[in-house]
Amino acid sequence: MVRYCYIVGEGPQDIEFLICFLKYYGLKRxxxxxxxxxxxxxxxxxxxxxxxxxxKRVPVPVFLQNAELSVALHSAIGITRLSNTIEESLAIIPASDIFGIGIFLDADDVETPQERFDKLIAELSPLGLSLPPTLGEVMKGSPRCGIFIAPNNSDPGTLEDLLLECAKLNYPNLLSMSTNYVSAIDTNQLTNNDLKELNKPAGKNKAVISSISSILRPGKALQVSIQDNRWIDEKTMELDSIKLVKKFLDEVILP
Known part of the structure; x- marks a missing residue:
């Protein structure tokens, strides 16, 4: 019997990042x-x-499957749409027919991970799911349900913090050059509007990762590099932070 799992991410980069893990389960797109x-x-x-x-982008999930497992990964296109995306999907697919539901989002710096978790739990409560009591935990209900807040369920940050750790192992030269490049920018030549995204708490990390991906896949979006390049491989899977993500996915989709 096929197990059906539904995973919602904050954006397309999150989805491609999680797909990198799912290939280790023998799943094909x-x-x-x-x-x-x-x-x-x-x-x-x-x-x-x-x-x-x-x-508006057509909101179709990415699907992966094999003979035993079928996974839909849905980009909510922003944190404010996470609970709505889940609610809309469960309105047309019964939750009782789903084996596991996983939710993956960034911590950022506006709220603490715990505050973000509590807010999301409050939004999801009307859906009648077996919601986890703590961050990173997966409740073994029907369906299973868990929430992971990057980078590690406790510290502020984003997906880019995880990618920086991976780059230290697999792209150290590109990481060093990209970090120097971003640090050397003369902000006096830029307007406040030019610097709007860079000056956000995660702005410089995002700029560094985007610089690396622009070398690996020139002219392509970051999610293309995440899909094609060595961000997640056997080497980076040994990182403690990456093991946390893998453990979370194990608990969502494995019997």
Whole structure:
């Protein structure tokens, strides 16, 4: 019998990051609707545009599957849409038919990870899920349910903090050069609007990671580099922070 698992991430980078782990479970990406398990078909939009918005990305999940496991990974396109995305999906796919639900988001610096967790729990409570009492824990209900807040469920930060640790192992030269490049920027030549994103708490880390990915995959989005390059491999899987993510996924999708 196939186990169906549903994972929601804050953005497309989070989704590709998690997919890097899922390849270790023998899962393959589904690229054709004809090959998709019919269980997930209600999540595939049937019309375009969405809500009359020609600029809005079609919110179709990424699907991976093998003979025993089928996973849908859904980008919520922002933290404010996490609970809404889950609610909308569970309105058309019964939660009782899902083996595990995982939620992956950033800690950032506006709220503590615990505050962000408490807020999300309050938003999800009306859905009747077996919600975890603590960060990083997966409740063994039906379905299982867990929340992971990057980088490690306790410290402020983002996905980029995890990628920086991976870059230290696999791309040390690119990391050093990118860090020096970002640090050497003459901000006097830039406007406040130019610096709006860079001056955010995670801005410089994001700039460093984007600089590395622009060398590895010039002209492509960060999620393409995460998918194609050596951010997550046998070497980086030995990092304590990466092991935390792997353990979380194990508890969400493995029997």
């Amino acid at each position: 589904v690229t054709l609707l004809s090959k998709l398990d019919s269980f997930w078909e209600p999540l595939v939009p049937k019309t375009f545009p969405i809500n009359d918005d020609l600029m």
